[in-house]
Amino acid sequence: MTETPNYDGKFDAIVVGAGLAGSAAALSMAKRGLSPLVIERGTSPGTKNVFGGVLYTPTIRELVDLDDAPLERYVAEKRFSMLSEADETALSLRPGEWHDEPHNDSFTVLRGEFDEWFAERAVDAGATLLTETTVTGLLRENGRIVGVGTDRPDGRIRAPYVVLAEGGNSLVTERADLKERESRDHVAVAVKEVLEFPAREGVIEDRFRLTDDAGAAYNYFGEGAVGEAFGGGFLYTNDDTVSVGVAYRLSDAAASGQRPEETLNRFKSHPAVAPLVRDARTVEYSAKTIPEGGIESVPDLVHDGAVLVGDTAGLVLNNGVHLEGTNMAVESGVHAGAAIATAARQGRTDAAALSGYPSALSRSFVVENLERYAWLQEAAVADRELLFAELPRAVADAGAEYFRMDRDSKERHADRARERLLDAVGGYTGAAKLAARYRKVIA
Amino acid sequence: MSVSPRVPTVENDSIEDRLYTVKYDDPGDSHLDVKVPGFCAERCESYDCVSVCPADVWRAEDGGVPTIAYENCLECGSCRFACPYNNVSWEYPETGSGVSFSHG
Ligand SMILES: Cc1cc2nc3c(=O)[nH]c(=O)nc-3n(C[C@H](O)[C@H](O)[C@H](O)COP(=O)(O)OP(=O)(O)OC[C@H]3O[C@@H](n4cnc5c(N)ncnc54)[C@H](O)[C@@H]3O)c2cc1C
Ligand code: SF4
Ligand code: SF4
Numbered sequence: 001m002t003e004t005p006n007y008d009g010k011f012d013a014i015v016v017g018a019g020l021a022g023s024a025a026a027l028s029m030a031k032r033g034l035s036p037l038v039i040e041r042g043t044s045p046g047t048k049n050v051f052g053g054v055l056y057t058p059t060i061r062e063l064v065d066l067d068d069a070p071l072e073r074y075v076a077e078k079r080f081s082m083l084s085e086a087d088e089t090a091l092s093l094r095p096g097e098w099h100d101e102p103h104n105d106s107f108t109v110l111r112g113e114f115d116e117w118f119a120e121r122a123v124d125a126g127a128t129l130l131t132e133t134t135v136t137g138l139l140r141e142n143g144r145i146v147g148v149g150t151d152r153p154d155g156r157i158r159a160p161y162v163v164l165a166e167g168g169n170s171l172v173t174e175r176a177d178l179k180e181r182e183s184r185d186h187v188a189v190a191v192k193e194v195l196e197f198p199a200r201e202g203v204i205e206d207r208f209r210l211t212d213d214a215g216a217a218y219n220y221f222g223e224g225a226v227g228e229a230f231g232g233g234f235l236y237t238n239d240d241t242v243s244v245g246v247a248y249r250l251s252d253a254a255a256s257g258q259r260p261e262e263t264l265n266r267f268k269s270h271p272a273v274a275p276l277v278r279d280a281r282t283v284e285y286s287a288k289t290i291p292e293g294g295i296e297s298v299p300d301l302v303h304d305g306a307v308l309v310g311d312t313a314g315l316v317l318n319n320g321v322h323l324e325g326t327n328m329a330v331e332s333g334v335h336a337g338a339a340i341a342t343a344a345r346q347g348r349t350d351a352a353a354l355s356g357y358p359s360a361l362s363r364s365f366v367v368e369n370l371e372r373y374a375w376l377q378e379a380a381v382a383d384r385e386l387l388f389a390e391l392p393r394a395v396a397d398a399g400a401e402y403f404r405m406d407r408d409s410k411e412r413h414a415d416r417a418r419e420r421l422l423d424a425v426g427g428y429t430g431a432a433k434l435a436a437r438y439r440k441v442i443a
Numbered sequence: 444m445s446v447s448p449r450v451p452t453v454e455n456d457s458i459e460d461r462l463y464t465v466k467y468d469d470p471g472d473s474h475l476d477v478k479v480p481g482f483c484a485e486r487c488e489s490y491d492c493v494s495v496c497p498a499d500v501w502r503a504e505d506g507g508v509p510t511i512a513y514e515n516c517l518e519c520g521s522c523r524f525a526c527p528y529n530n531v532s533w534e535y536p537e538t539g540s541g542v543s544f545s546h547g
Contacts (some may be wrong), residue, residue: 009469041539047544047547048518050519065485110546112544126487134490134537151537169518169519169521172533173535183524189495189521250525253494254491254494254527259499260496260497261458261497269455279451280453282456285456286517286523288520289521340530419478
C-alpha cells in the first residue's frame, strides 16, 4: 500500500443496514470496544423489513437479554401439512420440552418492533445509529473499501471497515461488484398478511389449541398451497394476530401468470386453511424476496476493508423443511464483528486480516447446514411434480383407503392404500430410489 | 348430514384495500424505471414484471412499455430479479421515504 487512506477517524466501522445481521455485527464490535456507525434507510430499524416468521435465538440470546424483547409467542407446535386441491395430510409435533425455557430457541416476532428493539441494544452498547439514510455506494481508494456514500448532502462517510448487512436485495454490494444479481430461479417472492380477529377474545388460542404464551408454526406444501410452484404457505401465531403468507420461486411466479396476491387468496381459501383464518381483518399487507440459492450462491465474504453478512451473503436455509435466516444473520454478524475487532487491534484492514470471519463461519452451524442441504433443493425441484402434486394426492387417497369403513377386510384396504402410494412413486423401484434420495433429510 | 361441508368464506381485501394498510411517504419521484424502453416494447413478451409484482405497480400497456405506479411499491425487489432482460432500474426511495411497515 502506497498511501494511508484519509479516514476521518470518527467511527471504527460502518454497518450498512440495521437488520438482524447489521445490529448483531454492531453489538459484537461495540462489546469489543469499537465504535461502529449503523446506517439504516428506514425511519426506524424494522420499518422496511418483512419475514414469516419465527426468530431462532440460540446466538442472539448470548448477546442480549431476551426477557425484555418484544417476542410474540414461543413455538409450542410445529406442523407440516401437505395440501392437494381438496385434501390435507399433516404431521404435528408438540414436544413437551418446548414449553420449558429456552423454548427450543424459537419465537414468533414482528420485525417492525423487534428490529427496533435489537438496534437499541446495539446503541446501548456503544453503537451510533443513523436512520432515514440510504447508502448509495462504497468509497474506494487503491482498490480498498474506505467508506460509503449516502443520499444525505455531503453524505460521504469514511471508516476503516464496512459491514454490508443490507439484506437480500443487495444493491450496494452488487454495484460494488462484490456479488452478482441472484438468478430468479434462486429467489422467492413472498406475500404476507397480519390478521386480527375482532369478533371476540381468544380466537387464536381456540383455533390453534394454545394457552398462555404458547404459539404455533404451521407450514404448508403442495399444489393446494402454491399451485405448481416450488414453495409453500405459512401460518404463525403472534400474541394477538396471525401471520399468513405464501413464498415461492420467482421463476415459477413469472411462469404461472398468477399474481402473488391471488396465490395468497387461494391459499387462504383452501378448505383446510379457511377455518383458521376466517372472520379476520387485515392489519397489514407486505411483501419481500427471499434469497434461496444456498451455499452455491454465497459470494466471497471478506474484501479489503469490507465484509458481507446475513442475507447479503446469501446465508438463508430454505429447503422446504427448514426456513432459517434469522439465526444465520445473527451468527454471521457476531463472527464478522469479532474478526474486525481482531484486525483493528493489528491495525490492518486487508481481507487476509479479516479471514477469522469466514473460518469461524465455516466451523459454525451456518456453513455446515447450508452445505448439508445443498442437494435437497435441487432434488426437490427435479421431483417437483411428484412431491408437490402427485404425493399430496396419493397420501390423502391412501389414507382414505386404509381407513375406509365398509364390509371389505382391513387387508384389502391396506393393499389398496399401498397400491395407490406405489402407483404415485413408480412402484417398489421408484419408492426405493426416492427413499435413498431423501434419506439424508433425517439421516 | 351434509355431504360436502361449507368451506367458510374468507373475505380477501382487494389489492387497493391491502395497500391501504401500509404507510407510504411519497418520495415525489419514481425510484423505479425501465432501463431500455425498447426491450419492453419490442423484445419482451412475458411481462414478468407485471406477473410477479404483489402491489400492482407494473401495468402492461398496449404501447409495449409498462407503466409504473411507483407509489404502491412495497420495495420487495421481485421485479428487479424477475425481469428476463435485467431491464428494471431499481433504486431505494430517498432518505427513508417509500413504504413503512409497522408489523413486518
Ligand atoms: C417472507 C419471509 C419469511 C421468512 N421467514 C423466516 C422465518 O420464519 N425464520 C427465519 O429464521 N428466517 C426467515 N426468513 C429469512 C430472514 O428474514 C432473513 O434471513 C433475515 O431477516 C436476514 O437478516 P439481514 O439482517 O441479513 O437482512 P434484513 O433483515 O433484510 O435487513 C437489512 C437491513 O438493511 C437495510 N438496508 C438495505 N439497504 C440499505 C441501504 N442501501 N442503506 C441503508 N440501509 C439499508 C434495510 O432497511 C434493513 O433494515 C424469512 C424471509 C422472508 C422474506
Ligand atoms: S419484464 Fe422486463 S423487459 Fe419485460 S416489460 Fe417488464 S421490465 Fe420490460
Ligand atoms: S419492488 Fe416489489 S412491489 Fe415494488 S414494483 Fe417491484 S415487484 Fe412491485
